[in-house]
Amino acid sequence: MLWVVRLIDKPKPTAIRAEHQAAHSAYLKKMDLVGLFARPLQNHDATQSVGSLWIIKADSRAKAQAFVDNEVFLRAGVFEGYTINRVRMVHLHPELVSG
Numbered sequence: 868m869l870w871v872v873r874l875i876d877k878p879k880p881t882a883i884r885a886e887h888q889a890a891h892s893a894y895l896k897k898m899d900l901v902g903l904f905a906r907p908l909q910n911h912d913a914t915q916s917v918g919s920l921w922i923i924k925a926d927s928r929a930k931a932q933a934f935v936d937n938e939v940f941l942r943a944g945v946f947e948g949y950t951i952n953r954v955r956m957v958h959l960h961p962e963l964v965s966g
Contacts, residue, residue: 869903869956870931872921874941874949883945884916891939901925901934918946922954 884891895902904922909915919940925931931951940946 868925869954870923870925870951871954872923872931872935872949872951873918874946875918876916876945877947880945883943884940887939887943894937894939898934
């Protein structure tokens with residue numbers, strides 16, 4: 868099953884984010900088979916991060932929740948909230964996605 872996770876930053880989390888960036892990256896890399904897509908969300912002119920968007924693979928909502936609960940930025944207090952929703956895969960065009 869695929870799950871989309873949308874995480875919203877607390878106001879001005881830059882210092883916390885910088886402090887935990889290496890551990891956050893290591894967690895996502897370690898969980899590579901679970902995390903299919905992980906990218907920061909930005910404001911309209913790309914001058915500020917406002918959250919994160921992930922697409923993860925997990926057998927259940929509970930496993931998706933566990934992935935999120937153990938994420939370094941969440942535990943450090945970067946995010947003020949998040950949602951987890953199941954996604955039904957219909958069309959996938961990876962060739963349309965660029966860095």
